[in-house]
Amino acid sequence: MEAVLLTGRTLSQGMGVELGKSSSVYYRSVVTCEMNAEDMRRLGVAPGDPIRIITEHGSVVVRVVEALEEVPQGVIFIPYGPMINAIIGPETHGTGMPSFKGISVKLKVGGTAIPRGPGTQPRGNEEE
Amino acid sequence: MEIVTGVTCPFCGCLCDDLEVVIEGGRITNVKNGCAYSLAKYLNYQRERLLKPMVREGEELVAVSLEEAVERAAQILVDSIYPVLYGWSSTSSEAQRLGIELAEEVRGAIDNTSSVCHGPTVEALQELGHPGCTLGQVRNRADLIIYWGSNPLQSHLRHMSRYTIGAVGRWRRGREDRTLIVVDVRKTYTARVADYFIQVEPNKDFELLTALRMALMYEEIEQERVAGVPVEAIEEVAEILRGCEFGALFYGLGLTMSSGKNRNIDAAISLVRDLNRWTKFVMIPMRGHFNVAGANIVFLWQTGYPFAVDFSHGYPRYNPGVTSVIDILSRRESDASLIVASDPVANFPRRAVESLLENPLIVIDPHRTATAERADVVIPSALVGIECKGTAYRMDGVPLKMKKVVDPPPGCLSDEEILHRILEEVRRLRGE
Numbered sequence: 001m002e003a004v005l006l007t008g009r010t011l012s013q014g015m016g017v018e019l020g021k022s023s024s025v026y027y028r029s030v031v032t033c034e035m036n037a038e039d040m041r042r043l044g045v046a047p048g049d050p051i052r053i054i055t056e057h058g059s060v061v062v063r064v065v066e067a068l069e070e071v072p073q074g075v076i077f078i079p080y081g082p083m084i085n086a087i088i089g090p091e092t093h094g095t096g097m098p099s100f101k102g103i104s105v106k107l108k109v110g111g112t113a114i115p116r117g118p119g120t121q122p123r124g125n126e127e128e
Numbered sequence: 129m130e131i132v133t134g135v136t137c138p139f140c141g142c143l144c145d146d147l148e149v150v151i152e153g154g155r156i157t158n159v160k161n162g163c164a165y166s167l168a169k170y171l172n173y174q175r176e177r178l179l180k181p182m183v184r185e186g187e188e189l190v191a192v193s194l195e196e197a198v199e200r201a202a203q204i205l206v207d208s209i210y211p212v213l214y215g216w217s218s219t220s221s222e223a224q225r226l227g228i229e230l231a232e233e234v235r236g237a238i239d240n241t242s243s244v245c246h247g248p249t250v251e252a253l254q255e256l257g258h259p260g261c262t263l264g265q266v267r268n269r270a271d272l273i274i275y276w277g278s279n280p281l282q283s284h285l286r287h288m289s290r291y292t293i294g295a296v297g298r299w300r301r302g303r304e305d306r307t308l309i310v311v312d313v314r315k316t317y318t319a320r321v322a323d324y325f326i327q328v329e330p331n332k333d334f335e336l337l338t339a340l341r342m343a344l345m346y347e348e349i350e351q352e353r354v355a356g357v358p359v360e361a362i363e364e365v366a367e368i369l370r371g372c373e374f375g376a377l378f379y380g381l382g383l384t385m386s387s388g389k390n391r392n393i394d395a396a397i398s399l400v401r402d403l404n405r406w407t408k409f410v411m412i413p414m415r416g417h418f419n420v421a422g423a424n425i426v427f428l429w430q431t432g433y434p435f436a437v438d439f440s441h442g443y444p445r446y447n448p449g450v451t452s453v454i455d456i457l458s459r460r461e462s463d464a465s466l467i468v469a470s471d472p473v474a475n476f477p478r479r480a481v482e483s484l485l486e487n488p489l490i491v492i493d494p495h496r497t498a499t500a501e502r503a504d505v506v507i508p509s510a511l512v513g514i515e516c517k518g519t520a521y522r523m524d525g526v527p528l529k530m531k532k533v534v535d536p537p538p539g540c541l542s543d544e545e546i547l548h549r550i551l552e553e554v555r556r557l558r559g560e
Contacts, residue, residue, distance in 0.1 A: 096247045100381070
């Protein structure tokens with residue numbers, strides 16, 4: 001399935017930064033993919049299931065949850081963090097700013113999430 | 129027990145300055161008036177701290193004296209041809225000023241985190257100007273609030289209660305006297321409490337802003353929908369905008385990080401400029417880090433440019449997309465880095481991170497971060513607003529004093545003092 005990825009700030013991600021970047025609050029928040037309930041049904045995924053997010057810069061595996069802040073069908077939301085930044089492109093279109101929102105991605109059900117580690121390793125996990 | 133009043137919070141760009149910090153036995157035990165972020169910051173600031181200066185020997189970071197770490201850091205900068213000095217938004221303006229002096233001394237590029245948040249805002253403001261005001265004016269006067277691409281109920285938790293829809297101002301009694309419009313891709317928590325929620329398609333903000341400008345001028349929009357929004361709804365909102373007494377547009381990274389970037393802000397400024405033909409309208413960016421606005425302001429008054437400043441020719445040059453940190457790293461042009469109060473390894477795209485880690489890396493930070501763990505020199509610092517004082521600029525450009533409420537860990541100096549020592553050492557090594 002194709003989707004548009006938004007990354008952004010959430011309360012738990014921001015609190016996690018203050019609790020420490022090795023904290024479980026931070027880790028859980030940055031490996032969470034918020035999705036529309038109808039998209040979850042179409043993909044056949046339940047909350048907590050792994051899903052692979054693929055861009056031209058790599059892929060990562062994160063966990064699906066139904067978005068509490070409703071996203072439209074075809075849009076997914078993942079909090080800022082080392083996990084998703086691993087597959088965001090460096091192109092800034094002459095502004096200095098990479099595109100952290102509105103990114104075209106492909107979704108593939110399944111995969112193994114990156115194990116939790118200090119700072120959560122800043123690389124993709126396509127080798128898995 | 130001691131209670132320090134009038135404390136300014138070093139979390140987000142709201143810089144709430146009404147905190148009361150309770151100290152018992154030299155430790156912070158409670159914070160009154162703070163939001164959840166503020167509480168998390170003040171009650172957990174001792175977690176995952178860097179306590180000893182360290183330098184890398186092989187695979188290991190080894191504890192050394194502060195003098196040794198400063199000397200190693202200065203040596204890396206002196207040996208470098210084109211170092212990048214990055215971060216600067218979670219520290220004091222006094223430290224920012226010294227950072228620029230250091231960048232000029234070592235002929236490096238200096239950039240702050242606005243490069244990856246409101247950099248496009250600053251670029252647009254330079255082109256078109258900025259119809260702004262202080263947050264106090266919004267609280268006292270605004271009867272119409274717009275949050276566009278911003279979700280303060282997740283990011284700036286007291287913004288709505290202190291300054292906008294929930295705030296009691298001199299001429300506004302609070303929620304009943306104010307209209308809230310939210311424009312976002314997602315139906316956010318902020319959108320749920322809005323009077324009007326406009327759900328824009330991803331990357332279509334520019335189109336929607338342009339359509340709103342057309343509707344405002346009674347021009348015909350030859351479409352049924354623009355950016356996923358029915359034209360009737362756009363015309364209805366334009367009517368509301370025209371009819372307000374004092375409107376304030378707060379905009380976030382939904383505009384700067386999406387397709388269009390600085391052009392989205394151009395369109396937003398143009399909309400606000402148009403609205404001032406009908407009524408009073410202002411705009412303020414929702415700044416993230418507590419002193420990222422200060423970073424832009426200090427960079428601007430020191431160099432003439434707000435971010436992405438290059439000193440490689442000995443004088444300041446500015447060209448976002450060329451002299452900005454992501455672009456320098458992506459092109460693998462730099463040969464060393466100094467990171468102050470930031471964690472680019474966690475926050476940058478992968479190619480930029482790989483480039484950063486290929487060269488010597490110096491980190492000055494209070495906390496253990498992914499970047500500090502990969503550094504060659506680590507110098508622990510005191511937290512501005514908690515363990516040392518300084519100046520910070522609120523999102524509306526108002527400078528506020530940050531207080532010291534407790535002592536830093538033994539041996540941890542302020543960023544300002546550490547940078548001063550590195551600067552002196554650089555000058556000594558260069559025989560100046």
